[in-house]
Amino acid sequence: MPKKRNKSGTRTVHKKIIIVCEGAADKSESAYFKELKKCCCFASNEIEVIIEDTKKNTGKELVKIANSYCEEAYKDIDEAWVIYDKDGYSKHAETFDYAKHHNVVNAT
Numbered sequence: 608m609p610k611k612r613n614k615s616g617t618r619t620v621h622k623k624i625i626i627v628c629e630g631a632a633d634k635s636e637s638a639y640f641k642e643l644k645k646c647c648c649f650a651s652n653e654i655e656v657i658i659e660d661t662k663k664n665t666g667k668e669l670v671k672i673a674n675s676y677c678e679e680a681y682k683d684i685d686e687a688w689v690i691y692d693k694d695g696y697s698k699h700a701e702t703f704d705y706a707k708h709h710n711v712v713n714a715t
Contacts, residue, residue: 622685625657627673629664629691636690657681666691666702674709687711 628637637660644656661672666689673687689711693699706712 621653621655623655623657623681623683624686624688625659625673625676625681625684626688626690627659627661627669627676629661629669636692640690657684664691665696665698666693667698667705670702670706670709670711673711677710 626640628640630636637658640656640658644658659672659676661669663669663672669689669691673689677684677687687710689706696702
């Protein structure tokens with residue numbers, strides 16, 4: 608993790624997380640994390656959270672998108688999270704294995 612010095616000369620740890628959510632920007636998954644980012648632990652200067660919405664809705668598709676963001680757009684990401692609704696989706700084990708292989712943290 609990169610360490611940055613603040614003006615007082617002490618070091619702070621800066622962590623960058625990307626959260627890839629299923630559905631449009633106004634869907635519950637995305638809205639929940641955007642509000643959490645505003646009011647809770649993600650509001651600190653030590654953690655930067657990037658929330659990306661996508662119209663994809665299966666776990667494996669979302670892991671692929673998260674992985675591509677980490678490899679292309681956001682190369683300095685410390686953690687990637689995938690958020691999707693597990694109702695009606697039956698390939699959780701396959702998705703979790705795929706995510707583990709690509710260092711993506713799964714949340715359902």
